[in-house]
Amino acid sequence: MVSLVWAQGASARSLPDFTELVEENSGAVVNISTTSAPSPSSHSGGGYPGMPFDERQLEQLPEFFQDFFRGPQSPFGGSPGRSEPRRSMGSGFIVSKDGYVLTNNHVIEGADEIVVRLSDRRELQATLVGTDPRSDMAVLKIEDGDDLPVVKIGQSRDLEVGEWVLAIGSPFGFDYTVTAGIVSALGRSLPTENYVPFIQTDVAINPGNSGGPLFNLDGEVVGINSQIYTRSGGFMGVSFAIPIDDAMNVFRQIRDKGTVARGWLGVLIQEVNRDLAESFGLKRPRGALIAEVMAGSPAEKAGLEAGDIVLEYDGDDVELSSDLPPMVGRTPVGESASLVVLREGREMSLDVEIGKLPEQGDGQARAPATDQNGPASAPLGLTVEPIPAELADSMELESGVLVTHVGRGPALNAGIRPRDVITEVHRKPVGSVEEFHEVVSSLPDDRAVSVRIVRQGRAIYLVMKP
Template identity: 75%
Template sequence: MRKATTAVSRFSPAPLGQRVLGSLIPTLLAIVLVGWSQTGFADGLPDFTELVEENADAVVNISTTSTASAPTAANKRFRGLPFDEGQLDQLPEFFQDFFRGPQSPFGGGPSEPRPSRSMGSGFIVSADGYVLTNNHVVEGADEIIVRLNDRRELPATLVGTDPRSDMAVLKIENGDDLPVVKTGSSKNLKVGEWVFAIGSPFGFDYTVTAGIVSALGRSLPSENYVPFIQTDVAINPGNSGGPLFNLDGEVIGINSQIYTRSGGFMGVSFAIPIDDAMSVFRQIRDKGVVSRGWLGVLIQEVNRDLAESFGLKRPRGALIAEVMDGSPAEAGGLQPGDIVLEYDGDDIQLSSDLPPMVGRTPIGDTARLMVLRSGKEITLDVEIGQLPDERGAQQAAPAESGSSASPLGLTVEPLPSDLADSIGVSEGVVVLSVNRGPAYDAGVRARDVITEINRKAVSSVEDFQKAVAALPEGRAVSVRVVRQGRAIYLVMKP
């Protein structure tokens, strides 16, 4: 009887109000949960509104004017269109203006050069009107106009540039009590940290974009003395020279370059660290020129095979392929084949880590280097010199590696004195021919000069033969070659 009574009561119809409320409870609960979830997610994202309001006034738009050269007969025909300059006069005025514009193939007109204009961004770093931007924004400019957020347009003069870091310093004429950005330190940046940019992409003033720090210490082919900050902040033409901010409202970089195949943003942009930028600014402002530290070595990356051949447990450091004559490195005792593992207490993980460290070192200071030499770690003190033009700690070409177990497959001859003098080498052997084998796979080519095999100096054909006969089988060994005056290390596996 109890079971029957229970069954009847379970399925008895409830009052209407209870039934309606019961049907709404799941829906209400779902709404509350979704709302809570969305609120919690939104609370975890940064709010840039106050930061933009506080800093936008110190960000400026920079427009430049330069006189273009007069057009030549060669550029007066627009490729792909069936008319020349004379026929262009017969077109409607709109099309004439279009094809005779600053970017047209006619160079701005049939007879007189027209001014060329460009646009970029910048930011004010002192109340008396000093502005930082990129060198490529103002390069070749005859007139520079700085436009502020309050729509004032003020003329500016070029104080100085540093093409090596792509930086320029401007001074707003009659600048007084101007808004100023707050500069931070790029040393404290972490990958994954939120950052935002203010600039003028495509001429749209005071555009704000945001993203995160994607990587630090990037070395680009155009410049290995700047450890670029990589971000995914949207940067486009016109953003160049603008500031990159952290969530404390501090400038931590200058937007400088993008990686693109389309001409527009593709998710990879690069900024000059503010620590390096401010050092350049102070030198230009105070001395008019920029000086950098110089070691005087040619370096290359340590790959897996090179690490094995030099006795490293993993690839790291900067391998010195060549020490320049009369350089601080030579005076400090550095030798080809040394692997720099530390510079003034800082680890060198990639070869690209070393040039910026050297460049930031004051001229005349002594730097302590820990290097790996013949399997042992030693410490050297080197007095840093001043970087001459077009020299410094340069990157050597990347070395190739091979894995063939066949004979070396190359023939050599004594080093002729005229060749030795022309490439600055005192001893070694010249490669006459290279057949398929470990040497070829490693990248050895005819006319290369071999100066070292498996860390043993080669000064004659006899030395070469002895070194080859003593090579261990199946283990990577290094080969130092001089090619067109530049030394690099290659890796062979006999």
Template identity: 70%
Template sequence: MTRQFQPRFLSGHRAWLPSLLFLLMASLLTAQSAAAQSLPDFTGLVEENSAAVVNISTVTERDSQRQQSPFSDRELEQMPEFFRRFFEGPQSPYGGPSRPRRSMGSGFIVSEDGYVLTNNHVVEGADEVIVRLNDRRELPAEVIGTDPRSDMAVLKIEDDEPLPVVSIGDSSTLKPGEWVFAIGSPFGFDYTVTSGIISAIGRSLPSENYVPFIQTDVAINPGNSGGPLFNMDGEVIGINSQIYTRSGGFMGVSFAIPIDDAMNVFQQLRDDGRVARGWLGVLIQEVNRDLAESFGLSRPRGALIAEVMPDSPARQAGLEAGDIVLSYEGEAIERSADLPPMVGRTPIGEAAKLTILRQGEKRTIEVEIGRLPEEEGAASAQDEPSGAAGGPLGLEVEPLPDQLASRLDISGGVLVTQVGRGPAFQAGIRRNDIITELNRQPVTSLDDFRAAVEALPDDRAVSVRIIREGRATYLVMKP
């Protein structure tokens, strides 16, 4: 007969079992309580800082027939189609004259004498701006200055008593994973508090190249624009500005202007009424894996100079198309988007040292930074392959007309007349592009082009510099 094993503490001391279960439950509750206590408590911080956060409403006289909307055009574009129709409406339901358009956003007070920071798109084009305080007082505001490049605006309100102000933090020390919270007026719900963490820093967006945005997962919606982003010390470290969305609502990706950059813009707008940014005078592009290989880099990094503008600080310092900027004032350039904010923050007239890669060798060049002029946009043409072009690259070229070379202020090149299916089309070369460099060899004539084609390697990618609609860029071709 087999004897069944039974633990002695269960067989001889069954009275211990309830006590053991009680101890296990108590330990579990203690662990849960400790975890809950480790989560941040925002109540005190919200009470301390809400008074300096304001609601901003604007009125814009319009001729178009639209109903009143509590949100700006930019915020309406981010909403689902149902909400856009609800707030916009094609015309008044009563057939009368159109009403003034109303929009709203958020902001915060940075000085006791009444300076308020918000987004440019909150007040852009407004005929009247009203700031509503935490105690529900409404004060008319004067727009001191705006800066569309950074989406910043500075307002001024007047009051008999000193106004509550926020504490300004330091955005240069931020790290992903830190807890942050926002106070604003999403969809018109005043003094709504949302929280989250910093998801990333130094983000570049297509609309603002000179702002290294803070990315967070704090819930931001239309109406939050211009409101403050706080750290756990109750200091403002950013201005909530944009969201990434496909539905029109919050999707966990929000962007804030770093407060260091915002305060620099604020001081210039307050003192001078305009913002002066540093200017290098180059067009740059990202270095991908293929470009890194063709330029002799071990990995993708840096900012590739596609074009040096005439009479620019870069031209005067000797920078050339094809140089790769690896560092600026000793700070490494990992992505091309890292360079514009660094240059933009540099005082006008100050010298900056750049480490570049040219023809496989590192060099240090000193550039005296100029003032950023107004930007000019450029479009990009896309053609389908003609199927008629041949040759080893699948394209046909002709000499560049002197008149076109003079108008573009270039010394030479070849004009692409047809592109067939082949390496050229796969690289992105299109009809009417001008090829000025192939595999790091200058191309000023048809003979230069033919010689460069004959010397192309067949075991690696090569770079091609083209000019398209007046703008230079590098492409990668795999012969």
């Protein structure tokens, strides 16, 4: 009994005390409220996880909270209505004494007026300096800012899984709420953000926390709380923050140039699973498999090919395909990067001059298509024929064979479907039905085989097993 009590006391003494950290940093954390023109969809539910708190979320709250936020003390100024301006709230923090503030883009998106409220209850007008939707970042400037309190910037690259972190923000409009937890994982890739290696934590984050700082135990900002994973609209134990290293890079570019330029390689990549690793001769799944190289891209000029697996980028290992986009994005435009790729079972080094990431929707040019001729069928449980000229033109393909039927067999098990175009089998290009038959006839009987297909304009690798 005595030893148990002592162990509990020792455990309690080992827990961190956040009081000093909060006292020293609360002054540089701000509440951000925005006003925008009324929207016909102001009463529609939803919004993506991590969005600022606004009237659209009131109906998801218990009745007590609905009454509170619709009452005279409401931060929104009364009952919501379609004819009234839309208001929302979020968080942010001051990074310079002259008033630069970092927050999320979704906190201020579409705002006509931005007001920043400090811990001493001062309310100051702020102007939007610039945004970067790709990283969900926004930079504000407090008008007439002078000798304002600032946070201390840390280094997110020094974070370790399991260490304590703390958030300060305004969940549901409750200013200067403090929550703490640990770093759950690093380098998380989310479907909506390819160029941000998110910090995952179990810190309680809710609507209104967006844009607020994530601190380490040294009182340094290591991230910007940005998104949550939720099925209820509230915190469910999984939160995501933008690493401060990436955020400060975006901040400096917006402040100095008004825009953000990211590095661009010009490839479509996919994950290397166990079957693909076996088919490409890797001992274990790792790296980023290049499914397609865009015409005229830095990758094409450097000699990268579809089927290459990127194992290293500028000396850093590429374990997951999601590791590569942030690495490339952080590389200054015009600089050279050294890649180690696996090609035909052998590792080789390539140098590539990084280009500028095109605007969304740009830079997808492909090579011109050519006609195909002649009918035929193929084994493996599938039937193929030459690509009709109009289909080849619409998909911008030079070669390959069109899958017309998939029956039981390795092809069906691999996920190949009718109207897929096969361009490569077992790392050998397929330009005609005859070449397809020739390659298939020489396939090994005892190992997985990679197949490159183009489906709805996008190239992917699949694996056929014997």
